[in-house]
Amino acid sequence: MIRGLLRRLGAGGAGPEPAPAARAQGAPEGPDRGLLVFENTSEVIRAQKLLRDAGVQVAVMGPPPEIRKGCDLVVTFPLVEELRVRRLLAAGGGPQPLEVVPVTGPLLTPVDIFQVKDFGTHLMVRAANMKLTVDKSTGVLVNVSGGGCPDVPYLAALLVGRRLDEAPSPREMGHTLCGYALGLAFEELQRRCSPS
Amino acid sequence: MSDIVDARGLSCPQPVLDTLAALAAKGSGRIEVLVDTEASRENVTRAAQAKGWTVESVAEEAGAYRLAIAKA
Numbered sequence: 001m002i003r004g005l006l007r008r009l010g011a012g013g014a015g016p017e018p019a020p021a022a023r024a025q026g027a028p029e030g031p032d033r034g035l036l037v038f039e040n041t042s043e044v045i046r047a048q049k050l051l052r053d054a055g056v057q058v059a060v061m062g063p064p065p066e067i068r069k070g071c072d073l074v075v076t077f078p079l080v081e082e083l084r085v086r087r088l089l090a091a092g093g094g095p096q097p098l099e100v101v102p103v104t105g106p107l108l109t110p111v112d113i114f115q116v117k118d119f120g121t122h123l124m125v126r127a128a129n130m131k132l133t134v135d136k137s138t139g140v141l142v143n144v145s146g147g148g149c150p151d152v153p154y155l156a157a158l159l160v161g162r163r164l165d166e167a168p169s170p171r172e173m174g175h176t177l178c179g180y181a182l183g184l185a186f187e188e189l190q191r192r193c194s195p196s
Numbered sequence: 197m198s199d200i201v202d203a204r205g206l207s208c209p210q211p212v213l214d215t216l217a218a219l220a221a222k223g224s225g226r227i228e229v230l231v232d233t234e235a236s237r238e239n240v241t242r243a244a245q246a247k248g249w250t251v252e253s254v255a256e257e258a259g260a261y262r263l264a265i266a267k268a
Contacts, residue, residue: 161243
């Protein structure tokens, strides 16, 4: 597995590049997407988990400027599932969106929250406010930075020095929004490093 | 005499990457790393320890941290 991982890691070019967040989290690409806008990030996280556990192909992204009225993240979902999504959120006691918006044009296209930078020997993925860096030759995580939340040192101690395919998920181990963002970066690195 | 990695003014993860490159090139012995943020100090310390090196001392000087890192 690690060989395929490293092959993928070595394939990147130099410099920052956007990561396909929708694909990163298993969401289909295409124009027929909708956005769920919430009051705060905690609600985004709860909604994403609730919908993902119910089998809805969701992704967390940055809001388009036109609808930036809630928090700094939105949940995207297949628009054909709007009724089911609304019912799931209502029935599960989940957070209620401020708005449900179809992606109808460039101004309403959500913004990628990932940034990827290839340092040659290392690859860094930034998700929102957190950065995670891996050694491309070994698959070992070498750095966690960003955030400022109290659990970041704990998460860094868990991750640094361990291989990407054996490290614990920061999303499960963390307790803050930094842990959540680090989890997104971790999953994006895993996606990029998984055998194709 | 120590090798010196001057990572002042660099943002993460560059100080860690420069330190790891110096540790790999050195193999064993002693190097010094200069960083100017607390986060970089912690990250460099963690990365060095993960590679089996020991941070022998951390000295504050003129708004920077000087880390002495060694491996027998």
